[in-house]
Structures are given as C-alpha cells and as structure tokens.
C-alpha cells in the first residue's frame with residue numbers, strides 16, 4: 528500500500544479482483560473489466576464518526592474519507608449538501624404515503640449532480656500532475672468540467688454531441704472551455720474520446736479518470752442518509768444514463784452500513800430511463816442480465832446513452848436490492864416536470880422528469896408499495912433545457928397598462944379568486 532494515498536488502497540478490477548496502482552487508468556489488462564477504488568475501511572472507521580461530522584462544513588467533502596483523493600480537495604470544495612425536501616404535495620400526485628426530493632438541481636456551481644463527480648476527478652487529476660482536463664459529455668458534465676476547470680486555473684476540452692440543447696452548449700462556452708461538437712450521438716463521442724485519451728496526456732474525467740470520477744456520486748447517498756438522520760430510505764429512484772450514479776448510490780449506502788453509521792434496513796434502489804433511450808430499463812423488464820445497445824431518441828438528452836458503460840452493474844444492483852426499473856415517454860417526462868414544479872416549486876430538467884415520471888409508474892404498478900417512503904434523485908436544472916418545455920406550459924396573458932383591461936381579464940376567468 529502506498530503511504531501517500533490517504534484512505535485508498537488500490538484500484539481493483541470489478542471482474543477478477545486484480546489490483547492496480549492508483550494512477551489514471553480504468554480497465555483491467557487481463558479481462559478489460561472496469562477498475563474501482565478500494566479503501567481501507569478500518570482506517571476510515573477511526574476518523575469518520577458522527578462526532579467528527581458534526582464539526583465539518585456542509586459540503587460533500589465532509590465525507591472526505593470515502594472519496595478517492597490522497598490529500599485535501601482543491602477543486603470544487605463547495606460542492607454538494609443540496610436540500611432534501613419532504614415533498615408532501617408531490618407524494619399525493621405520485622400516489623404514495625411519503626416522498627422526498629434530493630434536489631441537485633441547485634448543486635454548486637453548475638446546477639447538476641455532475642459537480643460531485645467533477646470535483647473529485649479534478650482534485651485527483653491535480654494530485655496526479657495533470658494540467659489539462661477533458662470529458663465526453665451529454666451536457667451537464669461538460670458544464671461542470673468547464674466551470675470547475677476555470678475556477679482551478681486548468682485548461683479544459685469538452686466533447687459533446689453537436690445537437691445538444693443551446694443552454695447546455697452556452698453553459699460550457701461561457702467558462703472559456705474548448706468545446707468540440709461531434710456530429711454523432713453520445714456513444715460516438717465517447718468512442719472518439721477513448722482514442723483521444725490514449726493519444727494526448729489529458730485527464731479525461733470519465734475515461735482514464737473514471738474510477739475516481741464515479742466515486743463522487745456516492746456523496747449523494749451519504750447526504751441523503753445523514754439528512755434522514757441516518758435512517759436509510761426504503762426506496763431510492765435514480766435516473767440512469769451510463770448507470771454509474773445508480774450503482775454508486777447503492778455502494779454509498781452499503782459503505783455507511785459497513786462503517787456502522789447506518790443500520791442495514793435493506794434499501795431498495797430503482798432505475799429510471801426515457802423510453803426513447805431505455806436499454807437498461809428494457810433489459811430489466813425482460814429479465815435479462817445484459818442490455819441491447821440502442822440509438823437514442825428522447826428529449827432527455829442528458830440521459831441519452833445507448834451503450835451504457837455500467838448498465839450490467841446497474842441491472843445487478845436493482846435485482847439484488849429488490850428494486851425495479853421503468854421508463855417514460857417525452858410527454859410523460861414533461862408532465863412530471865410540471866408536476867414537480869407545481870407541487871414543490873422545483874424546476875428540473877428533463878432527467879428529473881424521467882425520475883419523477885418513472886417513480887409514478889413504479890408506484891402505480893406496486894413495485895414501490897404505496898404505503899412506503901421514497902427518495903427521488905432530481906439531478907439537473909430546468910433552466911438548461913428550456914427548449915424541452917417551450918410551447919407546453921401555456922403563455923402569459925398580455926394586456927394594456929389599464930385597470931379596465933385587467934378587470935376584464937379576471938372576469939373572463941371564473942376560476943380566479945378575487946379575494
């Protein structure tokens with residue numbers, strides 16, 4: 528074990544268990560299995576206690592021992608600790624006794640859950656001596672890499688499908704990142720990035736840095752558990768693109784159990800996808816262990832990955848925890864976005880509509896029992912996907928600046944309360 532590696536032990540192959548040094552590498556040389564960070568939990572147990580936590584700042588880095596950096600974080604030190612809202616009105620709409628919303632739509636600094644993974648990947652990239660960072664992105668990752676790299680004084684390259692939402696593209700350009708639009712879908716962007724990463728000495732957060740990057744997602748689970756006063760939720764519904772977030776939320780809960788911070792109440796993890804890109808959900812419904820790649824066609828572009836890297840492991844987690852998966856059409860996504868906005872005052876992007884809409888279906892079918900409690904992971908902000916709801920939320924009334932015109936407007940609508 529390397530003395531300078533903090534609480535990390537090694538990178539370990541998820542398939543054969545072979546160990547690798549803690550470098551910028553992500554696949555096993557023997558079986559091409561994905562590498563994952565292994566920790567020294569005995570060492571972690573000594574410092575990560577509820578007492579210690581009570582004195583730490585409210586960011587995701589309060590769980591620093593369980594995040595894969597050797598020293599202290601240097602990028603994205605203010606990320607995380609987003610609100611967990613008790614959503615009583617939404618629970619009624621969903622048809623369930625109790626619902627909570629973990630609101631990463633207001634994560635800092637770029638309004639999506641991706642700030643969690645990026646702060647980890649960039650802090651680790653710096654430790655490994657990189658000065659240029661890059662990513663293959665469906666949008667939110669590009670925004671977060673661009674912003675966090677800017678604040679750290681690092682150079683960044685972000686690769687995206689060229690037909691992404693305008694809001695997502697602008698939200699990368701503003702930070703001075705080099706934005707490269709690829710005329711193709713995400714899976715083609717990703718394949719190209721694997722080649723580029725092999726050729727240029729950059730830290731690709733979701734390619735050669737993927738083992739570190741992916742661990743950042745666990746922080747969402749840690750926060751949910753702490754915000755529920757260390758009682759793990761019965762059900763958690765998670766949107767799936769590559770499937771990584773879902774597997775890491777499960778890993779996060781299991782680590783808290785292992786460390787004795789939470790009791791093993793067997794938390795169930797469910798997946799959500801857009802029907803227009805639902806390789807994982809389709810495989811789950813057919814009872815298969817492997818997904819069939821698809822060509823995405825959905826307004827939920829941030830989830831549009833047709834060949835999900837962690838799809839196999841996401842299927843396994845859902846099966847092992849007694850969870851299920853469902854998916855929703857573009858219209859159902861918009862309806863769910865409106866329901867969340869009207870019930871709770873939270874404007875989420877399309878991915879949040881996927882989570883809320885799929886949760887409704889899972890509840891209706893009894894996969895999530897109506898007498899239970901559920902946490903919904905809302906992962907992105909609606910201001911970035913305005914195109915998706917444009918024309919679907921009505922129009923403002925327009926009148927002259929005259930009281931008479933306003934009175935006429937009010938009288939024409941019998942539903943309006945005048946007192």
Ligand SMILES: *Cc1c(COP(=O)(O)O)cnc(C)c1O
Pocket residue numbers: 639640641667668766767768769770771772773829830876878879906907
């Ligand atoms: C990236 C992303 C996810 C989940 O991605 P995974 O690849 O499954 O980890 C969920 N929601 C939003 C908004 C995202 O940008």
Ligand SMILES: [Zn+2]
Pocket residue numbers: 540541542543544545555556557558559560
């Ligand atoms: Zn291996």
